[in-house]
Amino acid sequence: MRRLRPGAGVLRRPRGDEDARRFRRHRQQRRPRPADAAGVDHPEIFHKVFDVNVGGTLWGIQAAIEAFTAQGHGGKIINACSQAGHLGNPGLAVYGGSKFAIRGITQTAARDLADRGITVNGFCPGIVDTPMMRGIAQQTADEAGKPFEWGMQQFAQNIALGRLSQPDDVASCVSYLAGPDSDYMTGQSLLIDGGMVYS
Ligand SMILES: NC(=O)c1ccc[n+]([C@@H]2O[C@H](COP(=O)([O-])OP(=O)(O)OC[C@H]3O[C@@H](n4cnc5c(N)ncnc54)[C@H](O)[C@@H]3O)[C@@H](O)[C@H]2O)c1
DSSP, rough: OOOOOTGGGGOOOOOHHHHHHHHHHHHHHOOOOGGGTTTOOOOHHHHHHHIIIIIIIHHHHHHHHHHOOOOOOEEEEEEOGGGGTTTTTTTTTHHHHHHHHHHHHHHHHHHHHHHGEEHHHHHHSSBBOSSSHHHHHHHHHHHTOOOOOHHHHHHTTOTSSSSSSSHHHHHHHOOOOOOSSTTTTSSOOOEEEESOOOO
């Protein structure tokens, strides 16, 4: 099995591109109907998103435990959550539900693994300027018949710091969670969103 170094839980399989493609495909295929107001989604979308986001988190934690145990030490597991794991976002029931699940798994795993010297935390970005987010902004702009910049601006307007997050903003948070300064922290899902959700 691939050996992970302490803190490598964050390096498990990323899945943003696939998420973005799914959102675009889903929005293209379906227009809102009354039943969708409750966030009811296609079973296929639900299973895919939960398999990737929730399953990926669970299997990643298991792989990290095996690796830490084989190496004879504790470690740090860092899960990719989201501000959507703290607050329900309109129209994002499935994605948000999967991120709430990640926050719950983070808390549970933190308590389960503490006696092995393993901490488990998560990071919760807001709106990060990544290919995934650009895809969603382009989709929003296309649907409104507006330029791409307008689409990005729609997501920036509720951020207290007045700008989208850059990947480095999030990397700094992850670096903190991976380093010794966070040794006394476990079970937390840290918001790094420029001021969108206040906990
Ligand atoms: N971008 C945001 O605004 C935002 C906000 C909150 C949470 N998040 C979360 O952050 C995570 C990453 O999102 P992102 O915006 O960076 O996505 P992204 O699609 O922009 O980037 C994902 C990266 O992972 C790589 N990747 C995809 N599948 C892979 C695989 N199977 N193996 C190896 N590499 C693979 C892609 O090549 C890409 O470089 C996701 O869990 C997402 O839900 C993103």
